[in-house]
Amino acid sequence: MNKSRLEPLGVPNSSYDFGSDFEQQARRKEPGPAARWLIRQLRSRLGESKVAVCLWDEPVDKDAIASVQFNDAGALWQTLMNPGLNFGDLYSAGRITLNGDLLAALDAGYQYVANNQPKNRLLAGAKASAKAIAPDLSESKRNIHHHYDLGNDFYKLWLDTDWMQYTCAYYPEAEMTIEQAQAAKMHHVARKLRLKPGERVVEAGGGWGGLSLFLAKHYGVKIRSFNISKEQINYSREWAKRESLDKLVEFVEDDFRNISGTYDAFVSVGMLEHVGPGNFDQMGHLMSRVLTAEGRGLIHSIGRDRPGRLNDWIDKRIFPGAHPPTLREMMDLFESSGFSVLDVENIRLHYAETLKDWLSRYEENVEAVRELFDEAFVRAWRFYLAGSITAFERGTLQLFQVVFTRSGMNQIPASRKHIYVDGDS
């Protein structure tokens, strides 16, 4: 990427010591000898670090890039026991205060967890159980409702204003705004799919409908978009009417497993994470059933370099049941259902940029978020957005775009230049 890694976050308030009243109630008594001993243990495990850790009665180190202050002994104990699961909750509850550069603090936390968790055991468990992750429709509905039905007003506070894209944007030029980068992402998808006016497209997991409306408007395709989030479907339908695109785009409140009809292209941006590897084979057969002989497909999904589970806290509080697959796991979509993979692009660092833009806008509108929910929610979502930046910058998470056609289909371009150069095909 052109931007340097972990550059200072361009948000108006670079210190995150919010809500001192909120935190003060936790700081009721003097630290005892156990707390003093535990903080020494944590300091020795951290080693040399630009991020300081301290107890609630200790002064914050002014020279540190960031500091983590524990506001009660229990918070410190729970962090030592299971940082990946507990830190987010403790921060959200105000039992931990973060001062200074949030991203630097989370990056130090990331390194601490990476160095202190029993890697092999976790990995073996993840390998054995990935196939078992196969939520059925009712589970999927619960999981999706948990996250996406928080209210359209909430997401409007920090997503791009033009197309409400809650997926990785694409910044071919570093200085792009989030609006430009989301449009660039959608053009990138359309060019990879070589969409032509009048073609029929089906979308699996359409969010608030932005991608479908964009493709209909800019590429003249006819789209059916499937989504099981009622709030999103209602929003999409109204939006389509407002834009007079309701002749081209149909929003269907149903699971992708029930897609019917045949289409020239299949597109799914940011849904595969919620499907579960145990359902990939079934999804592959569905794609095969609904695509024409010359049909093209594109899957855009968060992924991983090696098998593993999502962070425990994210799984518990933010994205229940989500599983970012490895490329190997993704091959279940293609191998048994007769597809050929033409192109895989990993745009991991673009998700870090996207999240930085989201977090920046989130902080600009944080008062409005607090009014909609409460301080614990504000902190939980800040922690989630910032922690995700770290995950994409460190390479714990990837972002794969995979283009495919049927095996042996020969109507394919000789080069990928058409994605990058206007007028080339």
Add this chain to the structure above:
Amino acid sequence: MNKSRLEPLGVPNSSYDFGSDFEQQARRKEPGPAARWLIRQLRSRLGESKVAVCLWDEPVDKDAIASVQFNDAGALWQTLMNPGLNFGDLYSAGRITLNGDLLAALDAGYQYVANNQPKNRLLAGAKASAKAIAPDLSESKRNIHHHYDLGNDFYKLWLDTDWMQYTCAYYPEAEMTIEQAQAAKMHHVARKLRLKPGERVVEAGGGWGGLSLFLAKHYGVKIRSFNISKEQINYSREWAKRESLDKLVEFVEDDFRNISGTYDAFVSVGMLEHVGPGNFDQMGHLMSRVLTAEGRGLIHSIGRDRPGRLNDWIDKRIFPGAHPPTLREMMDLFESSGFSVLDVENIRLHYAETLKDWLSRYEENVEAVRELFDEAFVRAWRFYLAGSITAFERGTLQLFQVVFTRSGMNQIPASRKHIYVDGDS
């Protein structure tokens, strides 16, 4: 691709009824009732086809695009029993005559085999045994000697004259010559790797040295190239001296498993097919050992959309021990050794074009091949080259280029535009 599929082969002699003397000796007696019955069975299994099949006393159908004439009853029987294994040998031995469009005949044969083989059994066997394909060094040496040490003079008769590339070329423009397309392939590889002058590159499996010399000459890199074929190494060393590139390029007669040193880039074009999936994990760890922290790698290999073995005849006569892996199988190279896949491109149809150019040149120089070897050899290699065109056009075989770096390495370009547009990086 811009060129149409299965276009008439642009070779001077489009009929392949060579060596009628060679074939005549097989036609010793009248066909009996068994042969008459067998040819009727074969015709009924073929159904409607533009390719005719006949016995040696029957007239060749002038309206057919191509015809397959069996010159003795045994040839017909063996073809019915195991066409994938026996057809190549029977054609090579002159016991089968092919008239007309060779590619059309092979394509019909391909379809016949695909429709008549017990697919599920073959597939299950291939899945279970792929990991077992792990030739050790002495097996690899035997396998490689079988194919690559046929004599440099032989390969010079039909490969590109500039760089002697015996791997898939790249035709971003359809009218390119094989020389232009091989140069384009090497530029494509270099651009994907973002090679800079002075960087250290290691090559695994270097053929006659063309790629190393090209990269040293055009990109100013220092290369060590490993190869276990003695003939190729000797040829490479002389070539390097002739070009005064022996200061930049070192040719090492050793297995890639013995690569030492550290490098900015790892490149392997057309070797993975010979490594065996059982050795991928080991190869991944080797790549991890020899690459710097910011190192990049590129693997270019024949592959498959789903697991399977090479055609039995190719395995027996042409490429013993070779196994084109699926993308899933290839992930063993990256997952356990800490790599992240950045880019996968499938350029399958470019291999069909490459093979057409090779076959065309092969036929131009067929007399010289016959002098070096004999008529059976001429026919075996014609069958191999033409059959491979069919395999890539039908999608039985793929050609994957995979670019990778270490997980979490962030010095990566924001887009792949630099591969396609000069001066963009």
